[in-house]
Amino acid sequence: MTDSTLSQRSGNGIVIHGMPINQRIDWLFQHARRHSDEFQSSESWLARSRYLAEHPNSITTFKCMDGRVNIPVVTNTPPGIILPFRNLGGRFHLGWPHLGEVIAAHVLTVAGQGRRSLALITYHYSKGDPRRGCAGFNYDTDAARTHTFEIQRQMEAVFSTGHSTVYPLVCGFETDEDALVLHGSGGEVLDLSTLSSTNHDTLPALLARLYPDMPDQMRQEMLPLVRGNISHIAEIKQSNRELNVEHREWMICIGRGFDWLHMPNQALIIGPYSPRLADPIRKPPASSRPTCESDVSPMTDFCCSP
Amino acid sequence: MRVGRIPDDGFLLLALTPFRDIGVDRARAELKRGFLSRFAADVIGSEFPKLAEKMHVRTGIFAWHSRVVEMMIDPHPTHTS
Numbered sequence: 001m002t003d004s005t006l007s008q009r010s011g012n013g014i015v016i017h018g019m020p021i022n023q024r025i026d027w028l029f030q031h032a033r034r035h036s037d038e039f040q041s042s043e044s045w046l047a048r049s050r051y052l053a054e055h056p057n058s059i060t061t062f063k064c065m066d067g068r069v070n071i072p073v074v075t076n077t078p079p080g081i082i083l084p085f086r087n088l089g090g091r092f093h094l095g096w097p098h099l100g101e102v103i104a105a106h107v108l109t110v111a112g113q114g115r116r117s118l119a120l121i122t123y124h125y126s127k128g129d130p131r132r133g134c135a136g137f138n139y140d141t142d143a144a145r146t147h148t149f150e151i152q153r154q155m156e157a158v159f160s161t162g163h164s165t166v167y168p169l170v171c172g173f174e175t176d177e178d179a180l181v182l183h184g185s186g187g188e189v190l191d192l193s194t195l196s197s198t199n200h201d202t203l204p205a206l207l208a209r210l211y212p213d214m215p216d217q218m219r220q221e222m223l224p225l226v227r228g229n230i231s232h233i234a235e236i237k238q239s240n241r242e243l244n245v246e247h248r249e250w251m252i253c254i255g256r257g258f259d260w261l262h263m264p265n266q267a268l269i270i271g272p273y274s275p276r277l278a279d280p281i282r283k284p285p286a287s288s289r290p291t292c293e294s295d296v297s298p299m300t301d302f303c304c305s306p
Numbered sequence: 307m308r309v310g311r312i313p314d315d316g317f318l319l320l321a322l323t324p325f326r327d328i329g330v331d332r333a334r335a336e337l338k339r340g341f342l343s344r345f346a347a348d349v350i351g352s353e354f355p356k357l358a359e360k361m362h363v364r365t366g367i368f369a370w371h372s373r374v375v376e377m378m379i380d381p382h383p384t385h386t387s
Binding site for chain 1: 316317320324339342
């Protein structure tokens, strides 16, 4: 899996943010090539093939464009397994025509292959400092969480509350320790940062308690995500990484297919989902708000004049 | 740029659209990437004209199965650096 920290330096070790713009663009092209080369390697292909053979169901995530929220990395899942839907603040509405079409097409394709769909609907926050939370929701974690439950209701309205084929679940993401926080169907919450690898044997029972209406096979699919996150959290706790990172995004990305660019402090990524597509271009994005005195636009952070 | 965290010589607008199959699917992706880049460039150009002078525009299409990004300079001359 790509190490985003290393890849944010050029070949001679210069931090990307300090380079002239043309060199940064050159680095971007090279980074894209490195990512696709790695993705196409035999090792990566075999890892994906093995994973899909063992866990055939589909996993999608709905999440904020914030580069810290990288579910494959924090669950130690091979690239290319989890299908992400990203937008500013993790804001979605299944009534948006394009988003609805994309999701429905995906679910129908997967169902036609005899597979189920697990959808992780995420919000994010920091337990150490609210200002490291989701600025797309004005650092209001309750509002962000409420929004994810609304998306869950919309998923159930479209794909049924029976949950035998599509299971949408709400999942918090605590960015200080990269911890998933699972919201059970009965309101119970499981913060994976409170578990350790010694709890692995108890995980099936914990998931059965959280999601009693989830098909057994789908719960089996969740186990590697949960175990992977517990291992990742342990690594993060030992790493003493810097949490108060200044935002230095230097590109605005619009569209889909930015998995290779999902890293902190490089890009503001806007999904093409909302029918009011200009709004997220004009409005402040979650990750640039902390450095932005005015609420005018993401552009204010780039702009020379306030 | 304003507070010196990145050089003030420009920023990048990158539009990218994915495709799964060659033929129609890829052709649609090419059309969509052109639309998205021009749409975003126009919003930035009309709302933030001074900033638009520092905008470098690139577009690309993204092959899901290989993760290959085919980058290209946007043909839209107004906003291309």
